[in-house]
Amino acid sequence: MCKKILGITATIAIAFPLLAACGSSSSGPGSSSSESRSSTATQKAGKIGVILPDTKSSARWTTADQPLLETAFKAAGVQYQIQNAQGDVTQMQTIADQMITSGVTVLMMTNLDSGSGKAIQEKARAQGVATIDYDRLTLGGSAQYYVSFDNVAVGKLQGQGLVDCLKAQGVDKPIVAELNGSPTDNNATLFKQGYDSVLKPLYDNGTLVKGPDQAVPEWDNQQAGTIFEQMLTQQPKIAGVLAANDGLGNAAIAILAKNHLNGKVPVTGQDATVQGLQHIVAGDQCMTVYKAVKKEAEAAASLAIDLASGRKPSVPGSLQDPLGKRDVPSVLLTPVTITKSNIKDVIADGYVSRAQVCIESLTTQCTAAGL
Missing domain, CATH: 3.40.50.2300 (Response regulator)
Structure with a gap:
Protein backbone atom coordinates (compact mmCIF):
# COMPACT_ATOMS: atom_id res chain seq x y z
CA MET A 1 0.00 0.00 0.00
CA GLN A 144 1.50 32.49 3.36
CA TYR A 145 1.73 29.18 1.48
CA TYR A 146 0.17 27.30 -1.40
CA VAL A 147 0.12 23.51 -1.77
CA SER A 148 -1.13 21.90 -4.98
CA PHE A 149 -0.08 20.17 -8.17
CA ASP A 150 1.42 21.73 -11.26
CA ASN A 151 -1.99 22.42 -12.76
CA VAL A 152 -0.76 23.60 -16.17
CA ALA A 153 1.06 20.27 -16.37
CA VAL A 154 -2.24 18.52 -15.50
CA GLY A 155 -3.86 20.21 -18.49
CA LYS A 156 -0.98 19.31 -20.79
CA LEU A 157 -1.35 15.65 -19.83
CA GLN A 158 -5.07 15.84 -20.60
CA GLY A 159 -4.48 17.48 -23.96
CA GLN A 160 -1.79 15.01 -25.00
CA GLY A 161 -3.87 12.13 -23.66
CA LEU A 162 -6.79 13.11 -25.87
CA VAL A 163 -4.51 13.53 -28.90
CA ASP A 164 -3.07 10.05 -28.35
CA CYS A 165 -6.54 8.53 -27.98
CA LEU A 166 -7.78 10.24 -31.14
CA LYS A 167 -4.77 8.95 -33.07
CA ALA A 168 -5.63 5.45 -31.94
CA GLN A 169 -9.18 5.97 -33.25
CA GLY A 170 -7.82 6.93 -36.67
CA VAL A 171 -10.45 9.62 -37.31
CA ASP A 172 -9.43 12.20 -39.93
CA LYS A 173 -9.63 15.80 -38.64
CA PRO A 174 -11.69 14.92 -35.54
CA ILE A 175 -13.91 17.55 -33.96
CA VAL A 176 -12.99 18.19 -30.32
CA ALA A 177 -15.37 19.53 -27.66
CA GLU A 178 -13.94 21.14 -24.52
CA LEU A 179 -15.91 20.80 -21.29
CA ASN A 180 -14.03 23.12 -18.94
CA GLY A 181 -14.13 23.49 -15.16
CA SER A 182 -15.68 26.31 -13.16
CA PRO A 183 -14.82 29.83 -14.38
CA THR A 184 -14.38 30.92 -10.75
CA ASP A 185 -11.71 28.26 -10.06
CA ASN A 186 -8.17 29.36 -10.91
CA ASN A 187 -7.20 25.69 -11.27
CA ALA A 188 -9.71 25.33 -14.12
CA THR A 189 -8.01 28.27 -15.84
CA LEU A 190 -4.62 26.60 -15.45
CA PHE A 191 -5.92 23.24 -16.70
CA LYS A 192 -7.31 24.92 -19.81
CA GLN A 193 -4.07 26.82 -20.33
CA GLY A 194 -2.30 23.48 -20.31
CA TYR A 195 -4.54 21.52 -22.64
CA ASP A 196 -5.06 24.39 -25.03
CA SER A 197 -1.27 24.69 -25.36
CA VAL A 198 -1.37 21.15 -26.79
CA LEU A 199 -4.59 21.40 -28.79
CA LYS A 200 -4.39 24.90 -30.30
CA PRO A 201 -1.42 24.22 -32.60
CA LEU A 202 -3.30 21.17 -33.89
CA TYR A 203 -6.43 23.27 -34.43
CA ASP A 204 -4.33 25.82 -36.28
CA ASN A 205 -2.71 23.31 -38.63
CA GLY A 206 -5.95 21.44 -39.32
CA THR A 207 -5.01 18.19 -37.61
CA LEU A 208 -7.92 18.71 -35.20
CA VAL A 209 -11.10 20.75 -35.60
CA LYS A 210 -12.14 22.95 -32.69
CA GLY A 211 -15.71 22.25 -31.64
CA PRO A 212 -17.88 23.55 -28.79
CA ASP A 213 -15.92 25.02 -25.86
CA GLN A 214 -17.77 25.84 -22.65
CA ALA A 215 -17.15 26.16 -18.91
CA VAL A 216 -19.28 24.34 -16.34
CA PRO A 217 -20.34 26.61 -13.44
CA GLU A 218 -19.13 25.32 -10.05
CA TRP A 219 -17.98 22.05 -11.65
CA ASP A 220 -21.63 20.97 -11.42
CA ASN A 221 -21.92 17.53 -13.01
CA GLN A 222 -25.65 17.83 -13.66
CA GLN A 223 -25.13 21.09 -15.53
CA ALA A 224 -22.24 19.47 -17.37
CA GLY A 225 -24.59 16.80 -18.71
CA THR A 226 -27.04 19.45 -19.95
CA ILE A 227 -24.25 21.50 -21.51
CA PHE A 228 -22.71 18.51 -23.27
CA GLU A 229 -26.05 17.32 -24.57
CA GLN A 230 -26.53 20.75 -26.12
CA MET A 231 -23.03 20.53 -27.60
CA LEU A 232 -23.77 17.15 -29.15
CA THR A 233 -27.08 18.37 -30.54
CA GLN A 234 -25.35 21.36 -32.15
CA GLN A 235 -22.41 19.28 -33.39
CA PRO A 236 -23.36 15.58 -33.72
CA LYS A 237 -19.94 14.70 -35.19
CA ILE A 238 -17.97 15.43 -32.01
CA ALA A 239 -15.16 12.86 -32.06
CA GLY A 240 -13.34 13.68 -28.81
CA VAL A 241 -14.15 15.31 -25.48
CA LEU A 242 -11.63 17.18 -23.36
CA ALA A 243 -13.43 16.95 -20.01
CA ALA A 244 -11.56 18.78 -17.24
CA ASN A 245 -12.17 16.15 -14.54
CA ASP A 246 -13.71 12.72 -14.05
CA GLY A 247 -17.03 14.14 -12.89
CA LEU A 248 -17.46 16.18 -16.07
CA GLY A 249 -16.20 13.21 -18.07
CA ASN A 250 -18.86 10.98 -16.50
CA ALA A 251 -21.53 13.54 -17.42
CA ALA A 252 -20.34 13.49 -21.04
CA ILE A 253 -20.14 9.67 -21.10
CA ALA A 254 -23.75 9.42 -19.88
CA ILE A 255 -24.91 11.56 -22.81
CA LEU A 256 -22.72 9.64 -25.25
CA ALA A 257 -24.20 6.36 -23.94
CA LYS A 258 -27.68 7.76 -24.40
CA ASN A 259 -26.76 8.27 -28.06
CA HIS A 260 -24.97 4.89 -28.36
CA LEU A 261 -21.60 6.64 -28.74
CA ASN A 262 -19.84 5.66 -25.52
CA GLY A 263 -16.57 3.91 -26.24
CA LYS A 264 -16.53 5.42 -29.71
CA VAL A 265 -15.72 8.99 -28.63
CA PRO A 266 -12.59 9.38 -26.43
CA VAL A 267 -13.19 11.30 -23.19
CA THR A 268 -10.55 12.61 -20.80
CA GLY A 269 -10.73 13.17 -17.06
CA GLN A 270 -8.78 14.00 -13.92
CA ASP A 271 -8.54 12.88 -10.27
CA ALA A 272 -8.39 9.11 -10.88
CA THR A 273 -11.73 8.63 -9.13
CA VAL A 274 -13.14 5.13 -8.78
CA GLN A 275 -15.82 6.01 -11.32
CA GLY A 276 -13.26 7.43 -13.75
CA LEU A 277 -11.06 4.36 -13.45
CA GLN A 278 -14.08 2.11 -14.00
CA HIS A 279 -14.90 4.04 -17.17
CA ILE A 280 -11.32 3.53 -18.37
CA VAL A 281 -11.49 -0.22 -17.73
CA ALA A 282 -14.85 -0.33 -19.55
CA GLY A 283 -13.40 1.56 -22.52
CA ASP A 284 -15.69 4.58 -22.16
CA GLN A 285 -12.98 6.99 -20.92
CA CYS A 286 -9.54 7.08 -22.51
CA MET A 287 -7.48 8.58 -19.67
CA THR A 288 -7.45 10.41 -16.38
CA VAL A 289 -4.80 12.28 -14.41
CA TYR A 290 -3.64 10.90 -11.09
CA LYS A 291 -2.66 13.41 -8.45
CA ALA A 292 -1.21 11.70 -5.39
CA PRO A 335 0.73 14.68 -11.90
CA VAL A 336 0.71 11.39 -13.85
CA THR A 337 -1.30 10.22 -16.88
CA ILE A 338 -3.37 7.10 -16.22
CA THR A 339 -4.69 4.86 -19.00
CA LYS A 340 -5.86 1.26 -19.02
CA SER A 341 -2.21 0.18 -19.24
CA ASN A 342 -1.20 1.60 -15.85
CA ILE A 343 -4.32 1.71 -13.68
CA LYS A 344 -2.56 -0.89 -11.54
CA ASP A 345 -0.11 1.83 -10.44
CA VAL A 346 -2.93 3.82 -8.82
CA ILE A 347 -4.08 0.69 -7.01
CA ALA A 348 -0.50 -0.15 -5.95
CA ASP A 349 -0.16 3.36 -4.54
CA GLY A 350 -3.09 2.70 -2.22
CA TYR A 351 -5.29 5.48 -3.61
CA VAL A 352 -8.06 3.05 -4.61
CA SER A 353 -8.46 -0.70 -4.22
CA ARG A 354 -8.89 -3.34 -6.89
CA ALA A 355 -12.22 -4.28 -5.31
CA GLN A 356 -13.50 -0.72 -5.76
CA VAL A 357 -12.55 -0.58 -9.43
CA CYS A 358 -13.21 -4.17 -10.49
CA ILE A 359 -16.88 -4.51 -9.68
CA GLU A 360 -18.69 -7.63 -10.88
CA SER A 361 -19.80 -6.12 -14.19
CA LEU A 362 -16.17 -5.31 -15.04
CA THR A 363 -14.58 -8.65 -14.10
CA THR A 364 -13.75 -9.62 -17.68
CA GLN A 365 -12.38 -6.17 -18.57
CA CYS A 366 -10.29 -6.02 -15.39
CA THR A 367 -8.74 -9.40 -16.15
CA ALA A 368 -7.92 -8.25 -19.67
CA ALA A 369 -6.29 -5.11 -18.20
CA GLY A 370 -4.14 -7.22 -15.91
CA LEU A 371 -5.89 -6.11 -12.72
Whole structure:
Protein backbone atom coordinates (compact mmCIF):
# COMPACT_ATOMS: atom_id res chain seq x y z
CA MET A 1 0.00 0.00 0.00
CA CYS A 2 2.92 2.36 0.64
CA LYS A 3 4.51 1.89 -2.79
CA LYS A 4 5.18 5.22 -4.48
CA ILE A 5 3.70 5.54 -7.94
CA LEU A 6 6.15 5.86 -10.82
CA GLY A 7 6.69 9.43 -11.98
CA ILE A 8 5.55 11.22 -8.85
CA THR A 9 8.11 13.76 -7.77
CA ALA A 10 9.94 13.31 -4.52
CA THR A 11 10.44 17.04 -4.09
CA ILE A 12 8.69 17.21 -0.76
CA ALA A 13 10.51 14.24 0.71
CA ILE A 14 13.26 16.47 2.13
CA ALA A 15 11.20 19.49 3.09
CA PHE A 16 8.23 17.54 4.41
CA PRO A 17 8.85 14.25 6.22
CA LEU A 18 5.93 11.84 6.10
CA LEU A 19 3.68 12.43 9.07
CA ALA A 20 1.63 9.26 9.06
CA ALA A 21 1.45 5.73 7.83
CA CYS A 22 -0.76 4.65 4.95
CA GLY A 23 -3.78 4.07 7.15
CA SER A 24 -6.41 6.80 7.36
CA SER A 25 -9.46 7.57 9.38
CA SER A 26 -12.48 9.06 7.72
CA SER A 27 -15.48 10.88 8.98
CA GLY A 28 -18.62 10.95 6.92
CA PRO A 29 -19.48 13.28 4.07
CA GLY A 30 -20.56 16.84 4.65
CA SER A 31 -19.57 19.12 7.47
CA SER A 32 -17.54 17.61 10.26
CA SER A 33 -15.22 18.71 12.99
CA SER A 34 -12.82 16.75 15.15
CA GLU A 35 -10.25 17.48 17.80
CA SER A 36 -7.49 15.24 18.98
CA ARG A 37 -7.14 14.44 22.66
CA SER A 38 -5.11 16.80 24.79
CA SER A 39 -1.40 16.11 24.96
CA THR A 40 1.78 17.98 25.72
CA ALA A 41 2.22 18.67 22.00
CA THR A 42 -1.37 19.92 21.76
CA GLN A 43 -0.91 22.32 24.65
CA LYS A 44 2.21 23.81 23.07
CA ALA A 45 0.79 24.13 19.56
CA GLY A 46 -2.06 26.22 18.28
CA LYS A 47 -5.21 24.89 16.66
CA ILE A 48 -5.63 24.22 12.93
CA GLY A 49 -8.81 24.86 10.95
CA VAL A 50 -9.42 23.33 7.51
CA ILE A 51 -12.27 24.23 5.16
CA LEU A 52 -12.83 21.95 2.16
CA PRO A 53 -14.98 23.19 -0.74
CA ASP A 54 -17.80 20.74 -1.45
CA THR A 55 -18.77 17.12 -1.94
CA LYS A 56 -20.08 17.26 -5.50
CA SER A 57 -17.25 18.61 -7.68
CA SER A 58 -15.06 15.59 -6.89
CA ALA A 59 -15.29 12.60 -4.59
CA ARG A 60 -11.71 13.21 -3.44
CA TRP A 61 -12.59 15.85 -0.85
CA THR A 62 -14.34 13.31 1.39
CA THR A 63 -12.75 10.03 0.32
CA ALA A 64 -9.13 11.20 0.28
CA ASP A 65 -8.28 14.71 1.51
CA GLN A 66 -10.26 14.77 4.74
CA PRO A 67 -9.16 11.37 6.12
CA LEU A 68 -5.55 11.96 5.07
CA LEU A 69 -5.42 15.34 6.81
CA GLU A 70 -7.04 13.86 9.90
CA THR A 71 -4.45 11.10 10.01
CA ALA A 72 -1.58 13.58 9.78
CA PHE A 73 -2.97 15.88 12.48
CA LYS A 74 -3.70 13.01 14.85
CA ALA A 75 -0.20 11.61 14.37
CA ALA A 76 1.25 15.02 15.29
CA GLY A 77 -1.04 15.38 18.30
CA VAL A 78 -2.41 18.79 17.32
CA GLN A 79 -5.91 20.17 17.77
CA TYR A 80 -7.82 20.57 14.53
CA GLN A 81 -11.22 21.11 12.94
CA ILE A 82 -12.16 20.06 9.40
CA GLN A 83 -15.40 21.24 7.84
CA ASN A 84 -16.86 21.27 4.35
CA ALA A 85 -18.57 24.34 2.87
CA GLN A 86 -20.77 22.22 0.56
CA GLY A 87 -20.26 24.62 -2.34
CA ASP A 88 -21.82 27.53 -0.44
CA VAL A 89 -19.76 30.75 -0.29
CA THR A 90 -21.79 32.11 2.63
CA GLN A 91 -21.36 28.85 4.50
CA MET A 92 -17.60 28.95 3.94
CA GLN A 93 -17.42 32.48 5.31
CA THR A 94 -19.50 31.45 8.35
CA ILE A 95 -17.27 28.44 9.00
CA ALA A 96 -14.16 30.64 8.73
CA ASP A 97 -15.61 33.18 11.18
CA GLN A 98 -16.45 30.41 13.64
CA MET A 99 -13.00 28.89 13.37
CA ILE A 100 -11.27 32.22 13.89
CA THR A 101 -13.52 32.98 16.88
CA SER A 102 -12.80 29.52 18.32
CA GLY A 103 -9.09 30.31 18.37
CA VAL A 104 -7.53 28.58 15.38
CA THR A 105 -4.04 29.89 14.72
CA VAL A 106 -3.78 28.38 11.24
CA LEU A 107 -6.53 28.34 8.61
CA MET A 108 -6.17 26.11 5.56
CA MET A 109 -8.79 26.38 2.84
CA THR A 110 -9.76 25.35 -0.67
CA ASN A 111 -11.60 28.41 -1.93
CA LEU A 112 -14.85 28.39 -3.88
CA ASP A 113 -13.81 31.57 -5.66
CA SER A 114 -10.96 34.01 -5.23
CA GLY A 115 -13.12 36.96 -4.16
CA SER A 116 -14.65 35.25 -1.14
CA GLY A 117 -11.38 33.48 -0.39
CA LYS A 118 -9.51 36.77 -0.31
CA ALA A 119 -12.05 38.25 2.14
CA ILE A 120 -11.63 35.27 4.47
CA GLN A 121 -7.85 35.51 4.36
CA GLU A 122 -7.89 39.24 5.06
CA LYS A 123 -10.07 38.66 8.11
CA ALA A 124 -7.77 35.88 9.27
CA ARG A 125 -4.68 38.04 8.84
CA ALA A 126 -6.28 40.86 10.84
CA GLN A 127 -6.69 38.37 13.71
CA GLY A 128 -3.12 37.08 13.42
CA VAL A 129 -4.19 33.75 11.89
CA ALA A 130 -1.80 32.20 9.35
CA THR A 131 -3.38 30.96 6.11
CA ILE A 132 -2.60 28.22 3.60
CA ASP A 133 -4.19 27.84 0.16
CA TYR A 134 -4.87 24.14 -0.35
CA ASP A 135 -5.15 22.86 -3.94
CA ARG A 136 -6.51 26.16 -5.31
CA LEU A 137 -4.67 29.48 -5.24
CA THR A 138 -6.69 32.45 -4.03
CA LEU A 139 -5.89 35.17 -6.57
CA GLY A 140 -5.19 38.47 -4.85
CA GLY A 141 -5.21 36.69 -1.51
CA SER A 142 -2.71 36.76 1.33
CA ALA A 143 -1.99 33.10 2.03
CA GLN A 144 1.50 32.49 3.36
CA TYR A 145 1.73 29.18 1.48
CA TYR A 146 0.17 27.30 -1.40
CA VAL A 147 0.12 23.51 -1.77
CA SER A 148 -1.13 21.90 -4.98
CA PHE A 149 -0.08 20.17 -8.17
CA ASP A 150 1.42 21.73 -11.26
CA ASN A 151 -1.99 22.42 -12.76
CA VAL A 152 -0.76 23.60 -16.17
CA ALA A 153 1.06 20.27 -16.37
CA VAL A 154 -2.24 18.52 -15.50
CA GLY A 155 -3.86 20.21 -18.49
CA LYS A 156 -0.98 19.31 -20.79
CA LEU A 157 -1.35 15.65 -19.83
CA GLN A 158 -5.07 15.84 -20.60
CA GLY A 159 -4.48 17.48 -23.96
CA GLN A 160 -1.79 15.01 -25.00
CA GLY A 161 -3.87 12.13 -23.66
CA LEU A 162 -6.79 13.11 -25.87
CA VAL A 163 -4.51 13.53 -28.90
CA ASP A 164 -3.07 10.05 -28.35
CA CYS A 165 -6.54 8.53 -27.98
CA LEU A 166 -7.78 10.24 -31.14
CA LYS A 167 -4.77 8.95 -33.07
CA ALA A 168 -5.63 5.45 -31.94
CA GLN A 169 -9.18 5.97 -33.25
CA GLY A 170 -7.82 6.93 -36.67
CA VAL A 171 -10.45 9.62 -37.31
CA ASP A 172 -9.43 12.20 -39.93
CA LYS A 173 -9.63 15.80 -38.64
CA PRO A 174 -11.69 14.92 -35.54
CA ILE A 175 -13.91 17.55 -33.96
CA VAL A 176 -12.99 18.19 -30.32
CA ALA A 177 -15.37 19.53 -27.66
CA GLU A 178 -13.94 21.14 -24.52
CA LEU A 179 -15.91 20.80 -21.29
CA ASN A 180 -14.03 23.12 -18.94
CA GLY A 181 -14.13 23.49 -15.16
CA SER A 182 -15.68 26.31 -13.16
CA PRO A 183 -14.82 29.83 -14.38
CA THR A 184 -14.38 30.92 -10.75
CA ASP A 185 -11.71 28.26 -10.06
CA ASN A 186 -8.17 29.36 -10.91
CA ASN A 187 -7.20 25.69 -11.27
CA ALA A 188 -9.71 25.33 -14.12
CA THR A 189 -8.01 28.27 -15.84
CA LEU A 190 -4.62 26.60 -15.45
CA PHE A 191 -5.92 23.24 -16.70
CA LYS A 192 -7.31 24.92 -19.81
CA GLN A 193 -4.07 26.82 -20.33
CA GLY A 194 -2.30 23.48 -20.31
CA TYR A 195 -4.54 21.52 -22.64
CA ASP A 196 -5.06 24.39 -25.03
CA SER A 197 -1.27 24.69 -25.36
CA VAL A 198 -1.37 21.15 -26.79
CA LEU A 199 -4.59 21.40 -28.79
CA LYS A 200 -4.39 24.90 -30.30
CA PRO A 201 -1.42 24.22 -32.60
CA LEU A 202 -3.30 21.17 -33.89
CA TYR A 203 -6.43 23.27 -34.43
CA ASP A 204 -4.33 25.82 -36.28
CA ASN A 205 -2.71 23.31 -38.63
CA GLY A 206 -5.95 21.44 -39.32
CA THR A 207 -5.01 18.19 -37.61
CA LEU A 208 -7.92 18.71 -35.20
CA VAL A 209 -11.10 20.75 -35.60
CA LYS A 210 -12.14 22.95 -32.69
CA GLY A 211 -15.71 22.25 -31.64
CA PRO A 212 -17.88 23.55 -28.79
CA ASP A 213 -15.92 25.02 -25.86
CA GLN A 214 -17.77 25.84 -22.65
CA ALA A 215 -17.15 26.16 -18.91
CA VAL A 216 -19.28 24.34 -16.34
CA PRO A 217 -20.34 26.61 -13.44
CA GLU A 218 -19.13 25.32 -10.05
CA TRP A 219 -17.98 22.05 -11.65
CA ASP A 220 -21.63 20.97 -11.42
CA ASN A 221 -21.92 17.53 -13.01
CA GLN A 222 -25.65 17.83 -13.66
CA GLN A 223 -25.13 21.09 -15.53
CA ALA A 224 -22.24 19.47 -17.37
CA GLY A 225 -24.59 16.80 -18.71
CA THR A 226 -27.04 19.45 -19.95
CA ILE A 227 -24.25 21.50 -21.51
CA PHE A 228 -22.71 18.51 -23.27
CA GLU A 229 -26.05 17.32 -24.57
CA GLN A 230 -26.53 20.75 -26.12
CA MET A 231 -23.03 20.53 -27.60
CA LEU A 232 -23.77 17.15 -29.15
CA THR A 233 -27.08 18.37 -30.54
CA GLN A 234 -25.35 21.36 -32.15
CA GLN A 235 -22.41 19.28 -33.39
CA PRO A 236 -23.36 15.58 -33.72
CA LYS A 237 -19.94 14.70 -35.19
CA ILE A 238 -17.97 15.43 -32.01
CA ALA A 239 -15.16 12.86 -32.06
CA GLY A 240 -13.34 13.68 -28.81
CA VAL A 241 -14.15 15.31 -25.48
CA LEU A 242 -11.63 17.18 -23.36
CA ALA A 243 -13.43 16.95 -20.01
CA ALA A 244 -11.56 18.78 -17.24
CA ASN A 245 -12.17 16.15 -14.54
CA ASP A 246 -13.71 12.72 -14.05
CA GLY A 247 -17.03 14.14 -12.89
CA LEU A 248 -17.46 16.18 -16.07
CA GLY A 249 -16.20 13.21 -18.07
CA ASN A 250 -18.86 10.98 -16.50
CA ALA A 251 -21.53 13.54 -17.42
CA ALA A 252 -20.34 13.49 -21.04
CA ILE A 253 -20.14 9.67 -21.10
CA ALA A 254 -23.75 9.42 -19.88
CA ILE A 255 -24.91 11.56 -22.81
CA LEU A 256 -22.72 9.64 -25.25
CA ALA A 257 -24.20 6.36 -23.94
CA LYS A 258 -27.68 7.76 -24.40
CA ASN A 259 -26.76 8.27 -28.06
CA HIS A 260 -24.97 4.89 -28.36
CA LEU A 261 -21.60 6.64 -28.74
CA ASN A 262 -19.84 5.66 -25.52
CA GLY A 263 -16.57 3.91 -26.24
CA LYS A 264 -16.53 5.42 -29.71
CA VAL A 265 -15.72 8.99 -28.63
CA PRO A 266 -12.59 9.38 -26.43
CA VAL A 267 -13.19 11.30 -23.19
CA THR A 268 -10.55 12.61 -20.80
CA GLY A 269 -10.73 13.17 -17.06
CA GLN A 270 -8.78 14.00 -13.92
CA ASP A 271 -8.54 12.88 -10.27
CA ALA A 272 -8.39 9.11 -10.88
CA THR A 273 -11.73 8.63 -9.13
CA VAL A 274 -13.14 5.13 -8.78
CA GLN A 275 -15.82 6.01 -11.32
CA GLY A 276 -13.26 7.43 -13.75
CA LEU A 277 -11.06 4.36 -13.45
CA GLN A 278 -14.08 2.11 -14.00
CA HIS A 279 -14.90 4.04 -17.17
CA ILE A 280 -11.32 3.53 -18.37
CA VAL A 281 -11.49 -0.22 -17.73
CA ALA A 282 -14.85 -0.33 -19.55
CA GLY A 283 -13.40 1.56 -22.52
CA ASP A 284 -15.69 4.58 -22.16
CA GLN A 285 -12.98 6.99 -20.92
CA CYS A 286 -9.54 7.08 -22.51
CA MET A 287 -7.48 8.58 -19.67
CA THR A 288 -7.45 10.41 -16.38
CA VAL A 289 -4.80 12.28 -14.41
CA TYR A 290 -3.64 10.90 -11.09
CA LYS A 291 -2.66 13.41 -8.45
CA ALA A 292 -1.21 11.70 -5.39
CA VAL A 293 -3.46 13.42 -2.85
CA LYS A 294 -1.63 11.67 -0.03
CA LYS A 295 1.51 13.65 -0.82
CA GLU A 296 -0.49 16.88 -1.16
CA ALA A 297 -2.28 16.37 2.15
CA GLU A 298 0.92 15.45 3.97
CA ALA A 299 2.76 18.51 2.63
CA ALA A 300 -0.09 20.84 3.62
CA ALA A 301 -0.48 19.22 7.03
CA SER A 302 3.25 19.55 7.67
CA LEU A 303 3.11 23.27 6.89
CA ALA A 304 0.05 23.77 9.09
CA ILE A 305 1.63 21.91 12.01
CA ASP A 306 4.84 23.94 11.74
CA LEU A 307 2.91 27.20 11.67
CA ALA A 308 0.71 26.15 14.60
CA SER A 309 3.87 25.30 16.54
CA GLY A 310 5.42 28.70 15.89
CA ARG A 311 7.91 27.51 13.29
CA LYS A 312 8.45 29.13 9.90
CA PRO A 313 8.74 26.32 7.34
CA SER A 314 10.66 26.55 4.09
CA VAL A 315 9.26 25.23 0.81
CA PRO A 316 10.93 24.21 -2.46
CA GLY A 317 9.41 26.78 -4.81
CA SER A 318 6.97 29.60 -5.48
CA LEU A 319 4.11 30.49 -7.81
CA GLN A 320 3.24 33.96 -8.99
CA ASP A 321 -0.19 35.30 -8.12
CA PRO A 322 -0.89 37.43 -11.24
CA LEU A 323 -3.63 39.39 -9.51
CA GLY A 324 -1.81 40.02 -6.24
CA LYS A 325 1.49 40.46 -8.10
CA ARG A 326 3.44 38.45 -5.58
CA ASP A 327 5.29 35.16 -5.45
CA VAL A 328 3.55 32.74 -3.11
CA PRO A 329 5.83 30.14 -1.45
CA SER A 330 4.55 26.88 -2.92
CA VAL A 331 4.75 23.10 -2.98
CA LEU A 332 3.76 21.94 -6.48
CA LEU A 333 3.61 18.20 -7.06
CA THR A 334 3.86 16.29 -10.33
CA PRO A 335 0.73 14.68 -11.90
CA VAL A 336 0.71 11.39 -13.85
CA THR A 337 -1.30 10.22 -16.88
CA ILE A 338 -3.37 7.10 -16.22
CA THR A 339 -4.69 4.86 -19.00
CA LYS A 340 -5.86 1.26 -19.02
CA SER A 341 -2.21 0.18 -19.24
CA ASN A 342 -1.20 1.60 -15.85
CA ILE A 343 -4.32 1.71 -13.68
CA LYS A 344 -2.56 -0.89 -11.54
CA ASP A 345 -0.11 1.83 -10.44
CA VAL A 346 -2.93 3.82 -8.82
CA ILE A 347 -4.08 0.69 -7.01
CA ALA A 348 -0.50 -0.15 -5.95
CA ASP A 349 -0.16 3.36 -4.54
CA GLY A 350 -3.09 2.70 -2.22
CA TYR A 351 -5.29 5.48 -3.61
CA VAL A 352 -8.06 3.05 -4.61
CA SER A 353 -8.46 -0.70 -4.22
CA ARG A 354 -8.89 -3.34 -6.89
CA ALA A 355 -12.22 -4.28 -5.31
CA GLN A 356 -13.50 -0.72 -5.76
CA VAL A 357 -12.55 -0.58 -9.43
CA CYS A 358 -13.21 -4.17 -10.49
CA ILE A 359 -16.88 -4.51 -9.68
CA GLU A 360 -18.69 -7.63 -10.88
CA SER A 361 -19.80 -6.12 -14.19
CA LEU A 362 -16.17 -5.31 -15.04
CA THR A 363 -14.58 -8.65 -14.10
CA THR A 364 -13.75 -9.62 -17.68
CA GLN A 365 -12.38 -6.17 -18.57
CA CYS A 366 -10.29 -6.02 -15.39
CA THR A 367 -8.74 -9.40 -16.15
CA ALA A 368 -7.92 -8.25 -19.67
CA ALA A 369 -6.29 -5.11 -18.20
CA GLY A 370 -4.14 -7.22 -15.91
CA LEU A 371 -5.89 -6.11 -12.72
